Amino acid sequence: MRQALFLIPLVASTAAVAAPENAISEARLRADVEKLVSFGTRHTLSSQTDPKRGIGAARKWAEAEFRKTGAACGGCLEIVLPETVVSGDRVPLPTRLVDVVAIQRGTERPNEVVIVQGHIDSRVSDVLDAVKDAPGANDDGSGTALVLEAARVLSKEKFAGTIVYAALSGEEQGLLGGKLLADYATQQGWTVKAVLNNDIVGGSRGSDGYKDDAHVRVLSEGPRADATDALRAQMRRYGGENDSPSRNISRWVAKLAEKDGAGLAVRQIWRADRLGRGGDQLPFSDKGYPAIRFTVAVEDYEHQHQDLRTEGGVKFGDTVDEMDFPYLAKVTRLNVRALARLARTPMPPAPVVKGAVQPSTDVEWQAVPGATRYVLWQRRTDAPMWETRLLETDETKASLPGVRADDWLFGVSAVAADGSESPIASAVPGGQFGPLPKS
Template structure:
């Protein structure tokens, strides 16, 4: 459901080129051509294994950077991880391209996808594991987004990341989340793209009109005391990630012919995980994009034909026009987020009073603030009011009457001079776009 609109007087966002299905297919074909991209596979070969795939991904980022006059800094965070699926330890390396913001470079938007693949046996690092949809699709999306967005300049930083080690234990996500913390980044949003290139399931059900966005409810970085306050005061449905999901839903509705967002109010699919989860654990807002209909016969499967059924994550099962539309949504989201200010930190006081006092500290780049309200039993924001930003104010406030605080959830978003609006920051415990725990 659409829940925000830009002021008519504000300038529209710059037009973004449409993602190319042909280029996405070419990138996926190249990744499939490495045979396997298993995290524990060959690293020295130039034609096979995870090492060759990572080097190719790095070369793609470098070519994009050359085309934009050196606007991308390519780095490769790495660390040795040991775990149940890496019993002898392995060096995990991510390939990351950083497009520095011109005004607020520490504010960061991350678009990412894992490049590693697997077959039925998660420890089989030798057999062909094409990993077309899971997750060459997400990696191709990241590369295409970098090509499009690098043609613009933004106040905030955009990070494009190809992650390794996801199938062995979300290690690439952990590595990048730790890197973000070490760099002191203020993470505005993490857009994790994992299995985003198919539109039909193994049961024949198809849906090429929607993409699912998963978001957490209670925050993963909440202490027991934090969680108790969220349950008591209504913060269980207003994490930053949940508001990023709402924001994406509204953004998708703004573009005729694009995909509709199907919001899924859980951190990930039932009993499964993705590379956004380590970011949530550190208190960074993160969501997962995934196809509307998963095809379980064509992911995490050995290449085979069994009882007349073909198994394996092969390119012929993909829908590249659909992948292009998911890519376009990511491009539009990153464009808007990188231009928008940070969501402010908001508090609400409605204790034993016939009105509600909202207060928030100013944020850099805000031309106006948008006050939001919705009933406590409603999913989407229902009412709004705009207030011009006062550059001299140390603290912003507004009294809403005759609103009774018990009956409503309140929030505030920030809008830039060119009309880019941030996600809403809810005035509830855990609503702020910042880690909760000290030291995070």
């Protein structure tokens, strides 16, 4: 194959992209984490009525912060409080569960949604202990502060698509708030472009003293959680094990990070979550929504899920003094950059490749709203990242004579009029963004 035959000049962006991430305040992030810690415990089973202590007070404060931000942007945020009653192994008595959500509606495609979220609840060593102080500074005061700051910064601008900011409850009791919001997204009929879950994003030093403040981990599923047996069989036969929409969001964020010299490099972790652990991105991917998790490059296990104490000279507990706020600001910066671009870009297409038993390849896709052109991508089947930008076109198909489809993977991204480019959707079984059709 002579790849150069298919390279053509790319169309330049028609408008400069603003940089809202430059307005992020490290001081506000610190103040928000300190305020969250001041509620004593934010355990899901703690008081919902005490005005100063417990999950209820914390939720009301987060709601008030969203309302304050909404007032500052002339009412651009709609506040909703999805609610349910839960029970289970970690919720022995039926308990009211509430997520605190702010919606910034898109001006052109309001049903296309990108979600940024963190969980507001906290815990100590005993997951059922709702009484002891559970500061939850890094887990997950850091993610909640990031969400609040993203809303403050991005609400000053307008976007074609919708941004949803969410402080979730019940994560420590079984990802309950994530499931509640995923169900709400389905009920609303949202087209979810991406979910950015931020959980433990405010520390840079591990339990063993190792420090890494130059990277953030981004975790993503490989094979789709919502795949049927028939689709899994197609993936095994034709490829797709490494090309879920969540995996392509991860690749896209990693490339985005490379363009910010003042930010963080992304270390992609190609697992749905850490070994033996979970996060609120999982209920979304279970439904077929593209979802990734941001988390610190190195974890400090003495300062998460621990009673406040000192043993053998070692201090335990998730407290503010163990955090790295310049690092949290950098993770927030990357999230805000990703959110702004995702809210501007069209949805990725759903390409299909045809090339069996022929010395050429044809790729086709349906037009997507907001796209002025499309980019066709290619990579080797054993390559981790998209390698070659083959061509741009305003059509919804492309032919590649002399290219044998057996040896390559192909993908397509969509480009808006301002040059904002979507993540790449892979032309493989299950590569489309969004839930799979029910059989």
